[in-house]
Amino acid sequence: MKDILEKIKNESIIEIDKVESIQQLEEIRVKYLGKKGQLTQLLRGMGQLTPEERPVVGQLANEVRDLITEKIEQTAYCLKRKDLEKRLRSEFIDVTMPGRKKKLGNRHPLTKVLNEIEDIFIGMGFSIVEGPEIEKTYYNFDALNHSKYHPARDMQDTFYITEDLLLRTQTSPNQVRTMERQKPPIRVIVPGKVYRSDEIDATHSPMFHQIEGLVVDKGITMANLKGTLDVFAKKLFGEQTRTKFRPHHFPFTEPSAEMDCTCSACGGEGCRICKNTGWIEILGAGMVHPNVLANCGIDPEEYSGFAFGMGLDRIALLKYDISDLRLMFENDKRFLEQF
Template sequence: MSIFEQLTQLQKGAEEKIAAAVSKEELEGLWTQFLGRKGGELTAILRSVKGLDPQERPLVGKVANEVKGAIEGLIAKRQELLYQANLEKRLSSEQLDVTLPGRWQEPGRAHILSQTLGRIKEIFKGLGYSVMAGPEIETDYYNFEALNIPANHPSREMWDSFFLRPGLLMRSHTSPNQVRVMERQDPPVRVVCPGKCYRRDAVDATHFWEFHQVEGLLVDERVTFADLKGTLELFAKAMFGERRRTRFNPSYFPFTEPSAEVMVDCFVCEGKGCRVCKNSGWIEIMGAGMVHPRVLQGVGYDSERYSGFAFGMGVERIAMLTYAIDDIRLFYEDDLRFLRQF
């Protein structure tokens, strides 16, 4: 058999075997069997013809390369065929039930009171206010005296307080921070002071002995009650929605004069009257007023030159109104089923 015949035969044998191969591994085996450099059949044929006529060599080389190319081509083609066939099978066997649950980790959640407070702070930060949180244990001076609430004044009853000893108490509102801020700096003052407060209230659905307030204070030259109205109206819209209307009723706090309670039209019933607004169509959201000149004078501000307004709101109350939560105690029970809703 001439070398050309041997090569043809080799090619034929390879074609048959390749056509019968059913796996990638088998094809790789066939490549080694026919084309491997050490011990492959093609190499063996080429080596077996020693003393080949030098003139024939280029031709033999050419034919051998053609055979090699043909076999490689067949293997590649077969491989592609097998891959495609397998792909179909794999795709059809890997159909997922996409409705099965994902593997996930419960994300952390800020407490609803932190979230509510965060929104309040953000609104006022946007208006150029700083944030300052003072101590929870306060002296009688800051909690009362400096706020124009002298000892034995009947208005002290508005704040039934926990005392550590005479003269030292758990602050019963965040208003002491007004004084602390003004003692620390000269006007202009723009600050909100959030924090926990304490009152000796019997516990029920709307009272807990601890609660959170945010105090606000703005002092400068030429600050008017109109500025108070405009600022708090802006806040109410940012907090409760663009469509909210606000109303201001006269009220009484010893440290502001004139004093006001701030109402928004009920966002639960749109002012028609419901349980939340006690059928009045209006909800009280905070107390406010022009800083009393005695408070300004007490920190050494010239009350003829400077004026300002202050306001204070309960964070629990705002959260309860916003989400129609009916029991203040839920905030302090820390039931995950409650916390995860917000």
């Protein structure tokens, strides 16, 4: 057994001297000192020795175990030291070299357009109103004069949470909330995210941005609506911009219209962006329906008003000549750095 112990000692030292990694060293430790290691198995067989041999072999076995353990610890220290020195060399920083300039981020195109539109309307005396994105069916549809059978209420068009709660399909509910808590005169714009069950493609998304406006006072007419929106279009797209209004239908306005602007890309001459018409649809608008005023506790015989709404994403696409709506939600620095 003494010969076996001597053999284990010599072989382990040779193997330890050849290791090049902590992993290899751990394999050697398990091989000799582990629960099923060679030295451990040998010590379990000491019961077969005579009483005279046990103390001698036991002392020698302990010496071999202590030697292997110490050799492993020393080698582990040396390997860790070498690894640290290697890392320090590879991670060396020359403090005399000039620093790398960090690039500052830019405002998102949607944020830039929103800020610009808000500044235009604030300059005309409007205030900014915000409200919940999870909305009651009453505020999203009923108070806005939507019939119970209006297609916008369909499950395939609207994200319902419960029968009475949904993700708002427009920011118009905040117009109702404003009219409920504030007496005329009212002059507000309402920006925010809205949700509709649309497929994601170059021009559609289930989540997009709107900004709407509301004016309620005595003597408000369609002329006030047209004048306000004409000023807005000229401020946003340039003084050369012309506008025109086409009859349309919205449940919450009467009469209703859609407003077109001369194409900012071609100046109204016709191009691929405006499909060679020279005009681009910008927004929907109209005089606030008397039923909506009455629903909010405002006497339609005494007061009138106008409302309008536009898709902020669409405005950004037109203003910056962006071909695909999805680019604005991908957080690609190459795209965002252009703005």
